[in-house]
Amino acid sequence: MSNSTPRLVFCGLILTALTFLPAADPPPAASTDSKLQLTQRSRSKEDPKAGPIEKAAEWDAKETAVVICDMWDKHWCISASRRTAEIAPQINALANAVRAKGGLIIHCPSDTMKFYEGTPQRLLAMTAPKATPPTPLKGWRYLEPAREGTLPIDDKDGGCDDDPTCPKPQNKQWPWTREIATIEMGSKDAVTQDGAEVYNLFKQHGIKHVIVCGVHLNMCVLGRTFAIRQLTDWKFDVVLARDLTDSLYNPKQPPFVTHAKGTELMVEHVEKFWCPTITVDQVVQQKK
16 A cells, blocks of 8 residues: 555555454353363374374363464465365354353464554553563474474475466565454454464463464464464463364375375374364354
8 A cells, every 4th residue: 555645544544443343252151161171182103003092181261272373364375265264264163162261362364463553452462461481482483303303295385286386476475464354353362473472461361271273284383483383392281273274285296195185194293293183163062
């Protein structure tokens, strides 16, 4: 938007303000019970042929946060945009269910913080009391071969599975501008792209448990400063919502499997080396 068109700028400010009137917060749960009954799935690192291991867990929703990773309004890969739109309604249902039971919802649409300037949700993240994490932030958390070996899918080509492949923007001219509008923001939700702010919010709200969802599992969901590698190192009780994520993988690359199978392999990788997984129905069905 050009600064030479003040009338358009003014209109844009009005539209932004209207967009960020908080979404109607869901009514309190019919029951005062704030417990979440989960079945966590993990896998053995030592025995790759062993099947999944399931374990029951009970979490207090008031000590639980949902971290929504990079669910943007638009991706440079057309198929990635489509799949993001497909899982967005269920991510919204997860957020609504945890919010209704007293949990914290943190929206993390990286590279879009300018869109959220001045909103209550952004201010909540910026003004949370500063806390010192047990280990300092290291920036992006890249693959850790000593702990996890190699990823099961090759994403060196960028991961777009469209034919022809979508051109990846140069010089970080990303097409995303905000979180996809399907995902509502409650008045007490927070917006950030910074792991330090996430840690501050967790300590402020007494968070012990974290449900991570969003895209993309082989990239941002593992590597961001607010994502799985960092949160597990900080000793939070982390799970991935395995049916609320996606990978950025092109089946023309090793191991030459379908896109869906590539995502399944990534989920198994997380279950072996980083954290258990759950499914959305374990939380959403407990809303009432």
